[in-house]
Amino acid sequence: MTTDLVAALDIGGTKIAGALVDDTGAVRERFQVPTPAREGGDSVLAAVTAVLDRLVAADGWSAVRGLGIGSAGPVDARSGTVSPVNIPGWRGYPLVSGARRTVGDRLPVALVGDGAAIAAGEHWCGAARGVDNALCMVVSTGVGGGLVLDGRLRTGPSGNAGHIGHICVELDGDTCPCGGRGCVEGIASGTAIARWAGERGLLAPDGGPPTAAHVAAAAGDGEPVATAAFRRAARALAAGIAATATLVELDVVVVGGGVAHAGDVLFAPLTTALGEYAALPYVRGLPVRPALLGADAGLVGAAAAVRRSPGGD
The missing domain is CATH 3.30.420.40 (ATPase, nucleotide binding domain)
Known part of the structure; x- marks a missing residue:
């Protein structure tokens, strides 16, 4: 990476969290909202967007060089879509393109399942x-x-x-x-x-x-x-x-x-x-x-996933 910051999202059936994470795995900024899991797909994306808006407005955003998304699954990393079992409104939902409407096209984006994100995080520094x-x-x-x-x-x-x-x-x-x-x-x-x-x-x-x-x-x-x-x-x-x-x-x-x-x-x-x-x-x-990473495991792991993805380092 040419910078020490990436953005990360951790999306589950209970909460949607976002953070800026540095190259040691430390969380510099963190925001969280409840997941409106029983509402329609666009309402869930609106919650994701609310978290991303906070990240974009945070100190350090200009230095961010990637966005990692760990989502409840299944996911489809090839198409950028998600179909979480515990979020019924998302079935083949275009999460990556929805996130890009907020963060723009300049950032590499890595989408992985939340379990894979935690594996990446715990292997990196857990x-x-x-x-x-x-x-x-x-x-x-x-x-x-x-x-x-x-x-x-x-x-x-x-x-x-x-x-x-x-x-x-x-x-x-x-x-x-x-x-x-x-x-x-x-x-x-x-x-x-x-x-x-x-x-x-x-x-x-x-x-x-x-x-x-x-x-x-x-x-x-x-x-x-x-x-x-x-x-x-x-x-x-x-x-x-x-x-x-x-x-x-x-x-x-x-x-x-x-x-x-x-x-x-x-x-x-x-x-x-x-x-x-x-x-x-x-x-x-x-x-x-x-x-070892506690509540931030998914965020640290999503950051690790984008760092390890093509274009992420």
């Missing part, structure tokens, strides 16, 4: 730094993932490689909004954890439906339904991780996102379940680490 082969996951409103193989982010032709959230782990499971059945996301996402626990009588402290954070807190106190919800989620994650590691061989798995903030409530049963599913010698003992 829990997978210095590791050649890693699966990095985000477990939040949905479940996504990205792969670093032979020291390089591998996004695949369309930008979706490593999308572990839609691996089937329950052959007769519920139909997923993606069209499949028994997907990891349908069992292990924060949304799924909260729904499953709520259907079995767990309530939030105010008597309403629980969130994943409520379930995590209750599980930390040993509440049986909440504990079972996290154990169930951990087994689904472990099955997906074991399948991925069996296919490509991994040195480490990094797990981030809101659900990972539950700490041992998630990681303890995940480690136990992975010991059951990852049986082959080259998969056994696979370490699982919490992500």
Whole structure:
């Protein structure tokens, strides 16, 4: 890069965040708005535009030389379109061209799935730094993932490689909004954890439906339904991780996102379940680490993705 700044967007079912990121991975400016996920596609783009407008007006924008976009998927990096499972208004939506209406045509733009963005970020300056082969996951409103193989982010032709959230782990499971059945996301996402626990009588402290954070807190106190919800989620994650590691061989798995903030409530049963599913010698003992970049992982990763893309350095 001829400058130390790139712009980054992190788009998910709950929030849309934007930042300017320097060449050390430090976030210099950060703005965020809620995702109007149940509204029409143009309303969601308007939220994206609001964040981009703030970035364009920020100090340092004149030095920006690229825009990285990490979006809930699936994405199509070739066409610049997105079809996030948890944003129904976006189906084949032209996100890159929509963003260009704000940032102009001079900047290289890299579009990747949010899981791939987190993989790029954690490999650049997080829990997978210095590791050649890693699966990095985000477990939040949905479940996504990205792969670093032979020291390089591998996004695949369309930008979706490593999308572990839609691996089937329950052959007769519920139909997923993606069209499949028994997907990891349908069992292990924060949304799924909260729904499953709520259907079995767990309530939030105010008597309403629980969130994943409520379930995590209750599980930390040993509440049986909440504990079972996290154990169930951990087994689904472990099955997906074991399948991925069996296919490509991994040195480490990094797990981030809101659900990972539950700490041992998630990681303890995940480690136990992975010991059951990852049986082959080259998969056994696979370490699982919490992500290090926190809430800014997607932003740092989107910045890393555009730095590594053609025209980005």
